[in-house]
Amino acid sequence: MGPWLVPLVLALFTFGTADFVVAGILRELAESLGTSEAAAGQLVTVYSIVYAVSAPLAAVATTRVPRRKLAGYAMLLFIAGNVVAAMAPTYEVLLVSRVVSAIAAAAVTPMCFGAAGTLPPEGQRGKALGMLSGGIMLAQLLGVPLGTWFGGMWGWQASFWMCVVLGVAVLVTMFALLPDLELPPAMGLRDRLAPVTRGPVLRGLSAMMLLSAGSMMMMTYIAPISDAASSVGTNGIAVLFIAAGLAGLVATQVGGTASDKLGPLRTVATGAGILVAAMVGLTVSVAWGSAPLWVLIGLVMVMAFGIGMLNPPLAVWLLSRAGSSGNEVMALNASVMYLGTSLGGVLGGTLLALSGPGALPVLAVVETLLVVLLVVTAERRSAGTGEDAPAAGAADEPAAAPSRAH
Template identity: 25%
Template sequence: MNPRVFILAIATFVVGTVELIIGGTLDLIAQDLQVTISSAGQLITIFSLAFSISAPLLLHLTRRVERKPLYLYTLAVFFLSNVLAAISPSYSVLMVARILSAASSSLLVVLSITIAAGIVDPAYRGRAIGIIFMGISGSLVLGVPVGLALGHAFGWRAPFWLIAALSIISMLFLIYFLPKVKTPEPVPIRKQFAILKNGKIISALLVSLFMLTGHLTLYAYFTPYLKTTMGIEANTLSLIYFVFGLAAVAGGGVGGWFSDKWGAQKAILWIVPLFALVMGVLPFFTQSLPVFLVIMVIWSALSWAISPAQQNYLIYSSPAAPDIPLGLNTSALHLGIAFGSIAGGMVVEQSSVIYTPWVGALFVVISFGFAIFSITRPVNAGAAATNQSVSNQTA
């Protein structure tokens, strides 16, 4: 395995951390900028929406630019966007900073995946992409506890300064260690999205979208939920998020083992409904912190246990060109984060944060419906031929 892949994974971890890092400090941001908590939560929403939309567009617009300079220039924009977020005097300026950060992040993540696949031997390509996805998932999981600890210790702006500093360090490593990468032949957007004519794949992508929508309906507002239902204080919050992060990382490993041993389809059909069930019963255990933590650990582990099974299932469903649905799945995940933040904000505004677990569980039930539909569809031979045509252009 080329060690430069791990440098790219670290850079991707830094980039991915910015998405949810404010999740634990929404109340601090709302108080400082004089907005509601649901308005502060939309800073997550706008990031995820901008991310999912920007990735294919920016990749198309920069298709003829050499990969290494493009990566470094985009990382510089990412650095500046986080500096702007750290010094933003108002909610509107912070919103602009989040959009710039999301756009640059989206391009950096896609570039990391394609560069990692291009600098290793074909036999190691799958593992290289897997390492990049570990950086992405790890950043989403650990972003909140890191932001929470720094935010409550030094103010909500501190996490953005940390990300800016880490992006400079990443840039220095990449300048010296990232080799020149051949610019691939561009594939038209319409051909990239032709795969969505395959009902089996589009319903599989909707599994990811609604699963993350349900998860973020609660997780984006988990801090106010804990404070409202259990009266949790800042120091205990940091511990809870740390435990949540460890459980999520462990869940990814367990999900991978389950997927390898029993098959991706069976793993999905078990994990998704169990996830809905756990979210649905979570509110009944807020009277006891130890019991609540046990249920929360299961919820957290299941939230990332689905990831390896879902990726394996998409590869199975599109064997000729698996990179395209995997890339679209990343966009679906971020759309789910955005929609979940919106849904959670609506619940908080219209009723109370205490209902977010039940609303989230309903979205996961919808995800399960799409999982059943997708798994019962046959692999489309015609779509495979289309995928092969696209794959030939990217080779």
């Protein structure tokens, strides 16, 4: 791993912080702009939806733009969007600034994943992608609490000024540390999108969406689940979130390294097994109703560890089948992660209202098994048809990503 990885991780940390920091300053922001907390919460939703839609469009539209030039323009746009947000006099202006910031982030993120999946030697690509996933996890563990603290100390505008500073840091480090990245080979739009339309890649993307939906569902509704299992109070919930963040941060590194050493498929199976075990434990705890807090902390940490282990090998697997369309596939990967996040909130809320908190871990088990089924069947299909398949005998070896950086 070289210094080029620093701006990539910092970029993912910055974009994740900018997305979710609104949640920590919701009340102050709503009061200042004269709107409801529900309307203020839509600032997160709009950012996520715009990001999900923009990522694949930006990937296709910027195919022939030099990577560092693309990163420079996009980061300037991201910085400008957050400057406007910090100075926004009305809710409407703030909403537009969120759209601008999301478009900028969507243009850079696929490039980050493509570079991390192609610049390192083959035996370290999973580790690099794991570190990028760790940047996203660190945003929730450190970036959002820090932004919330700034907002509480100096007003909600300070949270967006923090994002401006982070954006400047990304821009500077990208030009200082990121090497020139080769453009993908010139080819028509149909050829570039061909891998995306094939069964293996579509199943891999579906697996990533299901994983995102299940993980967000469990984290969003961890409070009612914990209350049903052990009547956990606010302080206990805070401890659970911190424990989950730490476990997830470690797991992304373990998952990336394991993907390099064991291969993506074995790593996915291992992470899925860990996650299912945690879900079974949570289901039993909810049925018990008197589980000690330390038991819940342990189960939540195991759950977060299983989730964190699954992200890097899925990204490695997708890149190994993307060929010269790695940028487009990674853009869609980012999109389905955000769509899965939204889907998880809706499914979890509906199931919670209909069947209670005990049903959520059960649904998470079903989603996890579907993730494994999708990846396994995608691997068999690609091996059987020869489409986007790795070299013979490499089906369960560390996957080789494309030879060019995107």
